[in-house]
Amino acid sequence: MDRLPNTDEEAAAELAELASRIAHHNRLYHAEDAPEISDAEYDALVRRNNAIEAAFPHLVRADSPSVQVGAAPAGHLSKVAHAQPMMSLENAFSDEEVVEFVARIRRFLSLGEDDAVALTAEPKIDGLSCSLRYEKGRLVRALTRGDGRIGEDVTANVRTIADIPDQLPEDAFGTPDVFEVRGEIYMAKADFLRLNERLLREAEDAGNADKARQFANPRNAAAGSLRQKDAAVTATRPLRFLAWGWGELVGAEVEETQAGRIGRIAKGFPVSELFAGPFDVTAALDHYRRIEAERADLPFDIDGVVYKVDRLDWQQRLGSVAKAPRWALAHKFPAEKAQTTLNAIDIQVGRTGKLTPVARLEPVTVGGVVVTNATLHNADEIARLGVHPGDRVVIQRAGDVIPQIVENLSRDDGREPWPFPDKCPECGSDAVAEEGEVDIRCTGGLICPAQRVERLRHFVSRGALDIDGMGGTTVESFFRDGLLHSPADIFRLHTKRDEILARERWAETSVDNLLSAIEQRRAPDPARFLFGLGIRHIGSVTARDLLRAFGTVERLAEVASKAADDAEARGEIEAVDGVGPVVAQALVDFFAEQHNREAWDDLLSEVSPPPLAEEVRDSEVSGLTVVFTGSLETLSRDEAKAQAESLGARVSGSVSAKTGLVVAGPGAGSKLKKASELGIRVVDEAEWARIVQSAT
DNA sequence: GTGCCTCGAGTTCT
DNA sequence: CTCGAGGCAC
Numbered sequence: 217m218d219r220l221p222n223t224d225e226e227a228a229a230e231l232a233e234l235a236s237r238i239a240h241h242n243r244l245y246h247a248e249d250a251p252e253i254s255d256a257e258y259d260a261l262v263r264r265n266n267a268i269e270a271a272f273p274h275l276v277r278a279d280s281p282s283v284q285v286g287a288a289p290a291g292h293l294s295k296v297a298h299a300q301p302m303m304s305l306e307n308a309f310s311d312e313e314v315v316e317f318v319a320r321i322r323r324f325l326s327l328g329e330d331d332a333v334a335l336t337a338e339p340k341i342d343g344l345s346c347s348l349r350y351e352k353g354r355l356v357r358a359l360t361r362g363d364g365r366i367g368e369d370v371t372a373n374v375r376t377i378a379d380i381p382d383q384l385p386e387d388a389f390g391t392p393d394v395f396e397v398r399g400e401i402y403m404a405k406a407d408f409l410r411l412n413e414r415l416l417r418e419a420e421d422a423g424n425a426d427k428a429r430q431f432a433n434p435r436n437a438a439a440g441s442l443r444q445k446d447a448a449v450t451a452t453r454p455l456r457f458l459a460w461g462w463g464e465l466v467g468a469e470v471e472e473t474q475a476g477r478i479g480r481i482a483k484g485f486p487v488s489e490l491f492a493g494p495f496d497v498t499a500a501l502d503h504y505r506r507i508e509a510e511r512a513d514l515p516f517d518i519d520g521v522v523y524k525v526d527r528l529d530w531q532q533r534l535g536s537v538a539k540a541p542r543w544a545l546a547h548k549f550p551a552e553k554a555q556t557t558l559n560a561i562d563i564q565v566g567r568t569g570k571l572t573p574v575a576r577l578e579p580v581t582v583g584g585v586v587v588t589n590a591t592l593h594n595a596d597e598i599a600r601l602g603v604h605p606g607d608r609v610v611i612q613r614a615g616d617v618i619p620q621i622v623e624n625l626s627r628d629d630g631r632e633p634w635p636f637p638d639k640c641p642e643c644g645s646d647a648v649a650e651e652g653e654v655d656i657r658c659t660g661g662l663i664c665p666a667q668r669v670e671r672l673r674h675f676v677s678r679g680a681l682d683i684d685g686m687g688g689t690t691v692e693s694f695f696r697d698g699l700l701h702s703p704a705d706i707f708r709l710h711t712k713r714d715e716i717l718a719r720e721r722w723a724e725t726s727v728d729n730l731l732s733a734i735e736q737r738r739a740p741d742p743a744r745f746l747f748g749l750g751i752r753h754i755g756s757v758t759a760r761d762l763l764r765a766f767g768t769v770e771r772l773a774e775v776a777s778k779a780a781d782d783a784e785a786r787g788e789i790e791a792v793d794g795v796g797p798v799v800a801q802a803l804v805d806f807f808a809e810q811h812n813r814e815a816w817d818d819l820l821s822e823v824s825p826p827p828l829a830e831e832v833r834d835s836e837v838s839g840l841t842v843v844f845t846g847s848l849e850t851l852s853r854d855e856a857k858a859q860a861e862s863l864g865a866r867v868s869g870s871v872s873a874k875t876g877l878v879v880a881g882p883g884a885g886s887k888l889k890k891a892s893e894l895g896i897r898v899v900d901e902a903e904w905a906r907i908v909q910s911a912t
Numbered sequence: 913g914t915g916c917c918t919c920g921a922g923t924t925c926t
Numbered sequence: 927c928t929c930g931a932g933g934c935a936c
Contacts, residue, residue: 432925432926436926439926440926564922566921566922567921567922568921568922570921570922572922572923574923585924585925585926586925587924587925588924588925589923589924589925590923590924591922591923591924593922593923613924618923618924618925619924619925752920753919753920754920755919755920755921756919756920757918757919757920758919758920794918794919
């Protein structure tokens with residue numbers, strides 16, 4: 217590193233420059249774009265900044281990056297890509313599934329009768345996964361799991377956690393170039409209770425006990441505490457850490473087993489006392505039961521047991537499927553259940569007119585959160601459960617989140633089934649099920665205020681026009697107060713500036729921001745625009761496929777109108793990939809409807825979606841059909857597909873004589889075999905990245 | 913006609 | 927995230 221500045225002037229000037237450069241790179245991370253510089257270079261900037269600040273403490277700027285590390289502009293944390301993705305785990309809910317997991321591994325590795333698959337087993341702590349990156353033994357960055365590929369930078373906050381050392385102990389680790397330790401940040405149950413008491417006391421002292429912000433459960437408390445903007449607040453929160461794995465390793469000593477490497481990590485980090493193995497399946501399941509028995513007495517919340525294949529070379533060979541490794545499994549404890557009273561069954565009307573019954577429940581805590589609503593899906597589900605308002609029901613949170621009613625304790629088949637309405641509760645129109653369908657829909661169409669508001673919400677939603685400052689709640693309240701009736705009205709809101717200003721919580725700046733965000737959408741992406749219209753069966757993917765075929769929304773409308781009585785036009789629509797008779801009919805119906813035509817013309821008098829312009833770069837795969845197979849490690853399927861399309865290639869799911877290139881990741885099977893039989897070029901993910909890079 | 917696979921739609925809570 | 931329906935390949 218360069219020498220430090222000698223004078224205040226030099227130091228101040230360099231700090232100013234560093235502040236602006238670091239802020240610039242933070243913005244790039246935040247925008248989720250490919251950063252311009254590597255993590256190491258970024259860290260060098262931050263370290264340089266900190267070194268100068270240490271020498272010239274009186275010059276620390278108000279906007280200093282050291283104050284803001286981990287805190288990007290709007291109070292959000294900056295986003296950084298993981299060096300190696302943090303995968304999630306496949307779940308199992310029964311012993312049989314665990315046995316099948318091992319059998320699958322045996323098949324995959326073609327093991328003989330005598331080869332035993334040894335597993336480790338450890339409790340799965342209910343906290344936040346976090347990856348700690350040590351370079352040359354020093355902690356340089358801590359990221360949350362995020363979506364697995366990109367996490368949130370919580371370095372400054374993590375430095376306040378006592379369980380996490382700043383420096384890897386050299387006697388156990390040496391000084392590897394890169395050593396990423398992964399584990400769980402959590403809050404112990406007792407600490408959680410004390411924290412809530414403290415928060416309540418502090419609120420009382422401040423004279424607003426009723427506004428005390430307490431946490432619902434230890435997991436939320438840990439998440440809320442870690443993701444603080446101000447690391448000083450995190451420092452006052454009792455966070456803890458348990459290591460369970462690792463990420464990128466460069467220049468580190470290599471072990472042969474999971475247990476071996478965890479053993480070494482344990483020399484620098486807390487590791488669960490219940491980590492055990494290697495086991496055969498029977499012993500692993502015994503360990504599961506032991507942990508389950510101790511569950512209530514453990515100092516922290518757990519939601520299952522994780523098994524991992526002990527041999528690291530086997531882990532390597534097994535690779536991963538989609539987002540989860542094949543060599544690990546989370547054996548979950550049975551979902552927590554609770555009893556409560558079904559107070560009422562309300563009917564919600566969705567944007568397609570679907571009537572969805574919702575159970576309003578007497579609030580009850582299940583799995584750490586208070587549940588008050590649960591969907592009942594449709595009339596069939598109500599009949600299956602035989603529920604009526606006033607019944608006692610059993611609910612559970614399935615698949616970790618969404619509450620569902622699993623049993624009706626007051627079931628009495630002598631009763632008439634709950635009368636599902638045959639009129640829309642919002643507009644009074646007939647509500648009927650279409651031939652062969654379970655769902656009951658309001659026939660009111662645009663007469664129905666619920667449908668109108670839901671369609672407007674959909675129009676501005678993130679996958680559609682995505683207008684900043686115009687969320688679902690805003691749309692709803694504007695609609696209710698008559699500022700908006702149809703999508704086109706959004707683009708006429710500028711004539712109602714004073715009315716909006718008169719509303720609560722709308723000041724000059726926010727109104728101006730909203731209006732300018734709306735102006736930015738006068739020429740919306742045509743595929744998002746089409747998707748936003750909410751035509752049945754036309755989701756985001758089909759909308760884009762249609763525009764690829766027709767170029768502009770005007771041309772699509774023309775063909776769809778003609779197709780009502782022109783077989784040739786209909787054929788043109790059905791020729792689009794992924795569009796069959798049902799989707800084509802939905803499109804035709806939409807344009808045949810008078811209201812829709814009027815709304816369409818009105819809307820197009822305000823906005824002009826340009827022709828679909830997909831930048832197609834020339835590359836060695838232009839015009840070819842590409843097939844992705846096996847697991848992709850640095851890309852999601854969607855991204856890979858988007859990349860291929862941006863290179864003018866088509867993407868297909870199966871290998872045939874028409875395939876031009878196969879991109880195979882680990883675990884590729886039959887498709888890879890077929891490709892080699894047909895003599896098709898096969899490349900790995902790294903080679904694919906090169907092809908994408910070299911496109912012009 | 914049968915069986916994947918993909919896409920659309922609806923949903924809970926913080 | 928999960929379910930069901932639509933599309934398409936075999």
